[in-house]
């Protein structure tokens with residue numbers, strides 16, 4: 001059975017002290033309350049906090065993630081953080097290809113593909129984000145656009161490597177807007193993407209890959225979304241900043 005995820009993306013929020021409280025609260029609640037052994041809780045915190053917060057983890061139900069990395073091993077890349085650096089402070093997962101990085105920092109599929117390679121070479125798990133704009137959906141090109149993002153950034157991998165990637169489908173029109181995709185819209189896209197993976201790698205490989213949904217997931221809609229057969233959890237922004245809400249999201253998977 002493929003792994004289920006509640007992954008929180010804090011983005012550029014919380015001071016160190018606020019973050020420490022939030023991180024500890026989630027870790028403790030998850031340790032005490034999360035009973036589904038197939039669910040992993042991941043928190044992607046701001047880079048300066050990674051080293052310290054990784055030491056607060058007191059259960060293997062929780063892992064810490066970075067929100068970005070640079071594909072090069074080291075060198076003159078001022079302000080950037082390498083995979084090796086992240087690994088050395090206990091990071092296990094790294095979000096890449098988030099629409100905010102694509103839009104505000106001009107990240108291309110090619111650059112994201114290089115990050116995928118660097119992460120897999122370093123033994124860390126990429127959480128690869130993809131998703132269409134509202135205009136693309138309204139023009140009816142959303143399936144082809146997101147399939148193209150896969151093809152460009154992932155299809156150079158062999159099957160073993162691909163199965164180490166976690167996917168997050170995040171329609172841009174649903175991120176931070178309070179407008180969530182319906183569970184049917186999420187399921188429809190996830191199925192299209194799984195079929196796209198199956199067309200290149202075969203059904204067995206495609207069935208092993210966790211595909212998360214992201215876009216205004218909250219404690220009130222997670223159950224319905226996570227009940228969909230191809231939705232393997234959520235990448236959660238705003239609601240991951242509230243410990244009780246995020247823990248409830250992690251507890252929203254069907255038994």
Ligand code: PEP
Pocket residue numbers: 009170174175176177178214215216217235236237238239
């Ligand atoms: C995100 O940024 O990955 C995200 C899904 O944000 P939100 O849950 O706030 O829409």
